[in-house]
Every structure is written in C-alpha cells, then in structure tokens.
Amino acid sequence: MFSTGPGPSRVPLDTHDKPRRVLSAHWNSSLITVSMRGFVESLDMPSLVFQHNLRRPTAPAQESVDDACVLHAGDTSVVVLAHAREEKQISYLTFQTSRGTSLRAVDRPWNKTKKGGTSAVSTMMQPLMFASGGHDHTVHIWNFSQDLMGVSSTLLAIKHTSVIQSLLPIRDTSHKLISAGADCNVHLWDLSSERVVHTFKTSNSPYHAHKTESPFCTLLEVGHRDLQFELRDHRMVPEHPAERFGFYTTELHGRFIKGDTWSHLFASGSRNGGVRLWDLRNVREQLAFVSCFSNDQVVQVLKTESDLLAFSKRGDVMRLNHT
CATH class of the missing domain: 2.130.10.10 (YVTN repeat-like/Quinoprotein amine dehydrogenase)
Structure with missing residues (x-):
C-alpha cells in the first residue's frame, strides 16, 4: 500500500x-x-x-x-x-x-x-x-x-x-x-x-x-x-x-514516538525504523509495514494532504508513497 x-x-x-x-x-x-x-x-x-x-x-x-x-x-x-x-x-x-x-x-x-x-x-x-x-x-x-x-x-x-x-x-x-x-x-x-x-x-x-x-x-x-x-x-x-x-x-x-490518524487509518512508527499501517475498522491484522530507516527509530509519522511522512531520531525525513 x-x-x-x-x-x-x-x-x-x-x-x-x-x-x-x-x-x-x-x-x-x-x-x-x-x-x-x-x-x-x-x-x-x-x-x-x-x-x-x-x-x-x-x-x-x-x-x-x-x-x-x-x-x-x-x-x-x-x-x-x-x-x-x-x-x-x-x-x-x-x-x-x-x-x-x-x-x-x-x-x-x-x-x-x-x-x-x-x-x-x-x-x-x-x-x-x-x-x-x-x-x-x-x-x-x-x-x-x-x-x-x-x-x-x-x-x-x-x-x-x-x-x-x-x-x-x-x-x-x-x-x-x-x-x-x-x-x-x-x-x-x-x-x-x-x-x-x-x-x-x-x-x-x-x-x-x-x-x-x-x-x-x-x-x-x-x-x-x-x-x-x-x-x-x-x-x-x-x-x-x-x-x-x-x-x-x-x-x-x-x-x-508518535503516530498519526486520518480517515479510518492509523500509522505508527517504531524503534526498528519501520512504519506500520492499521485499518481501525478491523485491527486484527495490520495493513502494511514499510521499512524506512536502517539502524534508527521512526519518532513521528505525519499525514499531510497528499503524503505520509516518517521522521527519524537522527532527523531524516522519508516520504511514503501510496501505491
């Protein structure tokens, strides 16, 4: 996704x-x-x-x-x-x-x-x-x-x-x-x-x-x-x-470490450099996992009008594209 x-x-x-x-x-x-x-x-x-x-x-x-x-x-x-x-x-x-x-x-x-x-x-x-x-x-x-x-x-x-x-x-x-x-x-x-x-x-x-x-x-x-x-x-x-x-x-x-919500979705960062995506209408299984940074933490995930952005503890910013 x-x-x-x-x-x-x-x-x-x-x-x-x-x-x-x-x-x-x-x-x-x-x-x-x-x-x-x-x-x-x-x-x-x-x-x-x-x-x-x-x-x-x-x-x-x-x-x-x-x-x-x-x-x-x-x-x-x-x-x-x-x-x-x-x-x-x-x-x-x-x-x-x-x-x-x-x-x-x-x-x-x-x-x-x-x-x-x-x-x-x-x-x-x-x-x-x-x-x-x-x-x-x-x-x-x-x-x-x-x-x-x-x-x-x-x-x-x-x-x-x-x-x-x-x-x-x-x-x-x-x-x-x-x-x-x-x-x-x-x-x-x-x-x-x-x-x-x-x-x-x-x-x-x-x-x-x-x-x-x-x-x-x-x-x-x-x-x-x-x-x-x-x-x-x-x-x-x-x-x-x-x-x-x-x-x-x-x-x-x-x-x-802070995630973000929009519509019925929730994205969460993690200490292993990845972002997890959940559908709040059915949380039994996560929708996706995207690896963003190696050997670094995702300290904030932010949804903008057109993008989902991940920010690392070292200060790196990664855009996650919807596919």
Whole structure:
C-alpha cells in the first residue's frame, strides 16, 4: 500500500539534539519542525527542502522542549513550545509567511511542591486558544490577546497524580479536552459545563491520544510491548472494555514516538525504523509495514494532504508513497 520515495532529507540538528515535533504550517503547505534544543525550522512541501531557520536559541542546552503546537490567526502563525524547566516553562514564536518575528516567554503557574516544567501542549478548536499540561500534574487553558502580545491562563479542576503526557481537543456533543496522564487516567473535560464528564483508566501509561473518524472514539498509544494501542468509545465508559491491538517489540515506544490518524487509518512508527499501517475498522491484522530507516527509530509519522511522512531520531525525513 505504501512504498518509500526518493532518498531522505535531513532536519538540520546540532550534536545531541533530537527532533521533537513536526507541525503543519499555515503557508504553502509547509511544515514546521521543532527540536528538543528549541530549534524551529521550515520544511518546504513537497520538495522536503529546509528553507528557513525560524528560531536559533542562544543557549540550546537550556531549552528542553517536550512538546509543541501551532495556532493560526489570519496571516500569522504561532508556535507554542513546552519546556521541561522551572523558569519560562512556555514560550511562543509568532511569524508571518516563513519569517520569524518574535519570541516571548510565559511564566506558567505551577505547583511548586511538584516537579516544574510543561510536558504537553495542544491547539484548541477555539481561535487563539491552547491547552497545556505539566510535570506538576496540572492542566491549563490559555487565551491569546487579539494582538498576540499577551496570553492568560485558567487552571482546570482535573485531578491527575502524575505528569500529563497528552492533550487532545474533541467535539462530540460539545467541546471537550482529553487529558492523558502517566497515572493511567484519561479525563474528558467539558468546556461549557467546566467539569470532568468522563474518566477511564488505560492498561498502562498513555503516551498520545488521537482523533478517529467517530467523534466519540479516541485512539491511545500506551506503554506496552505488544498491545500498544487502545480504541476507546467514550459513550461506553466505563462499561465497555477497550479494543486493544499492536505488535510485539522488545522496547517500549516511549513518549516521543508518535503516530498519526486520518480517515479510518492509523500509522505508527517504531524503534526498528519501520512504519506500520492499521485499518481501525478491523485491527486484527495490520495493513502494511514499510521499512524506512536502517539502524534508527521512526519518532513521528505525519499525514499531510497528499503524503505520509516518517521522521527519524537522527532527523531524516522519508516520504511514503501510496501505491
């Protein structure tokens, strides 16, 4: 079903740096890559050529980026960086077209009896809004001012007992925010009633939450060596068990290996350099396996409008062609 395209491009990485997130940009179908050390690059599509360095930090070793998301406001894009540090736990870069314009840091309110740092961020469905989760187990909603010069936060009454690893906005009967923590708890926060309306437990630590074709179902990547994925129907919580599937591996995926969903399909990277494809309507057998990189990990799979892209831990980018 999929085959690899021409030889890979490479994300320009400094020594000891790693790709952290790949995001869809607002201009010319470009992508934005964010590294652990805080470097932000523009990747042209479909040529897979890196065009612009949007941010080059002055002290890369102090960045410790755990996650990133992107918001769009008119002709301006905002990349939000989640930093695993006590000071300036969130920063955001605003730019038009592909030229970086400004970087601002945000002092995130946090529980100082816990570990500091922002561990997860996600763009919300509402304009100029994003959510953050922390190493201190708390979840905030953030609102940008119209001029993007300021941002304010609201602490949500969501109770986790460990680090927040994934946030996902959904809309089923109303706007909701899913928070998944390393405590194996997944909460659904309703934005209109301002309360948790559903909670369920995963079989192990959930790393990522993904949308599916049904607004009532969520796919979770969890910490297992065989059944790494769980399909959950929110309407059945807690009566209906999860539909679990996966493949055998000797090592856990970890927080920084992330797949992607589109239509009824799901693609997952792996530590052995391959990408696996699943049809979520029938998960008993995987659809395909494509070997992308030798002796390297696929840390993120991203579906764009026309391509499926695989990104390696060393920074290589491979296009997977549909056949």
